[in-house]
Amino acid sequence: MNKKLVHFALLAMLGVSTAISPITAYASVDSDIESTTNKLTELQKEEQSAQASLVEIAETIKDNEVKAESLVAEMTATxxxxEELKTKIADLTEAIEDREEKLAMQARSVQTKGNTGNFVEFLLEAxxxxxxxxxxxxxxxxxKANKDLVTAQNQDKEAIAKAEKTTEEKLQEQNLLAAELESAKADLEAKKLEKEVVVATxxxxxxxxxxxKxxxxxxxxxxETEVATLTSIDAEIASAVENAGEETVVASTEKASSEASAKPKAEQPTKVTTAPAxxxxxxxxxxxxxxxxxxxLYGGNTTSGFDCSGxxxxxxxxxxITLPRTASGQYGASTKVSQSQAQPGDLVFFSQSGGIDHVGIYLGNNKFIGSQSSTGVAVAEISQSYWGKYLVGFGRVN
Incomplete structure (x- = not known):
């Protein structure tokens, strides 16, 4: 009887000490779950705020696209x-030349009679x-006719001068409109990209x-499963000690230990990253x-028309492969390579106005294909006559 009591005490201690670990872990995990739940709530609020900002920016982009279309229409009208002013200038120049020829003809007709060279002598010969x-x-x-012609000639000259001034003003206006379009495009795309990065993060x-979590x-x-198992083991041990002999207790203990050790443990999930093909x-x-x-096409990214980054x-x-929408964004997202390392398929970047404002796809042999405002989508050469002067470098898309 005393031997059975000793076995009972040992088995009871085994059950208590084994149960302590999962109970302690249970309390710690509850704290971790609560922490991750609170973090998810905070991130949800941040995401909603960022999404709202992105919607606002998208609406602003639409408004500015309408303005951009209006500016393009104004540039076409300009x-x-x-062209109309150039035609008028040509017509006025021709009219002046005609009047000058008429004056010369009249002077010659006066000089015909009496072979004289001035009006006074013409009168004295009466x-x-x-x-x-x-x-x-x-x-x-x-x-009087000469005076009228001269007056008309002067008026025409003044008209030409005004036309020339108007032409210059229109040219300046056109340049300002083009700069405004480009600036608006770059700013909007930068804001959109920034917010998209925030949302993605x-x-x-x-x-x-x-x-x-x-x-x-x-x-x-x-x-919880382990606690339930250990509770069941404790009950089984108590029953075995009370109702059976030493052999039953030992067998029950071995069975319980085997079940506990065979119980699977939870493991930290592993992230798998698939490398791009x-x-x-x-x-x-x-x-x-x-x-x-x-x-x-300014702002174009379809087969109806492309700008360079489109x-x-x-x-x-x-x-x-998804690229950022702007030339500067693509420059920042690519891995820089030297010109000697550049391969067909790398991006080639240019700066005509102080920033990264043009991009194309390198073809090798100092050539690239891109959408240029003067040619549309076409192959161009990186020559010193133009593109070579504005070359910034090459970028590889990873």
């Missing part, structure tokens, strides 16, 4: 007005008073915290040449 009066009337009419953080929940579930140059090349000849975004999307 170009038409400039045969009589009647002839003199007739000659005076001719001279008077001629002088919050979403990624939410995913991480959610995974942590699920991990802690799995730990809690495992701890390589060898996309063939797809990029085919997509680029497929839209060759597409006209340039073209590269479109082409790389065909290969399953």
């Amino acid at each position: 170009q038409n007005q400039l 045969d009589n008073v009647a002839d003199a009066l007739a000659r005076m009337d001719v001279v008077s009419n001629l002088v 919050i979403a990624a953080e939410k995913t991480d915290v959610q995974e942590q 699920e991990y802690y929940l799995s730990l809690k579930e495992a701890a 390589g060898g996309v140059w063939a797809t990029v090349q085919n997509a680029a040449y497929a839209v060759s000849g597409t006209p340039y 073209f590269t975004t479109y082409v790389f999307k065909k290969a399953g």
Whole structure:
């Protein structure tokens, strides 16, 4: 009987000490679950705020796109007005030349009679008073006609001067409109990109915290299961000690230990990152040449028309690669390589106005394909006559 009591005491101590660990872990996991839940709530609020800001920016972008379309229409109207002014200037110049020729003809007609070179001599050569009066009337009419022609000529010159001034003002206005369009585009795309990064960052953080919470929940579930198992073991041990002999107690203990050790443990989930597939140059090349000849369109990113970054975004999307929408954004997102290291399929960047304002796809042999305002989508050479002067560098899309 005493031997049985000793076994009972040992088994009871085993049950108590084994149960302490999962109970303690259970309390700690509850704290972790609460912490991750609070963090998820905070991130949810941040995400809602960022999404609201993104919606606001999107509305602003739409408003500015309408303004941009209006500015483009104004630029077209300005170009038409400039053409009209050029035509008027040509017409006025021709009219002045005609008047000058008429003055010369009149002077020659006066000089014909009497072979004289001035009006005074023409009057003095009159045969009589009647002839003199007739000659005076001719001279008077001629002088008046000349005066009228000269006045008209001066007025035409003033009109030409005004037309020239208007032309210059229109040219300046056109340049300002173009600068305003480019500035608005860059600012809006930068704001949109910034907010998209914020939203993406919050979403990624939410995913991480959610995974942590699920991990802690799995730990809690495992701890609860283990506590339930140990409780069952304790009951089985007590029953065995009370109703059976030493052999039954030992067998029950071995069985309980075996069940406890075989219980699976919760493990931290592992993230798997799949590396992007390589060898996309063939797809990029085919997509680029497929839209060759597409006209340039400010803000365009479809086959109806492309701007420079719209073209590269479109082409790389065909290969399953997403690029930032602006040339400067693509420059920042690419891995920089030297010109000697540049390969077909790398991006090539230019700066014509102080910032990264043009991008194309390098073809090798000092050539690239891009959407230029003067040619649309076409192959161009990085020559010192133009593009070579503005070359910034090359970037590889990872």
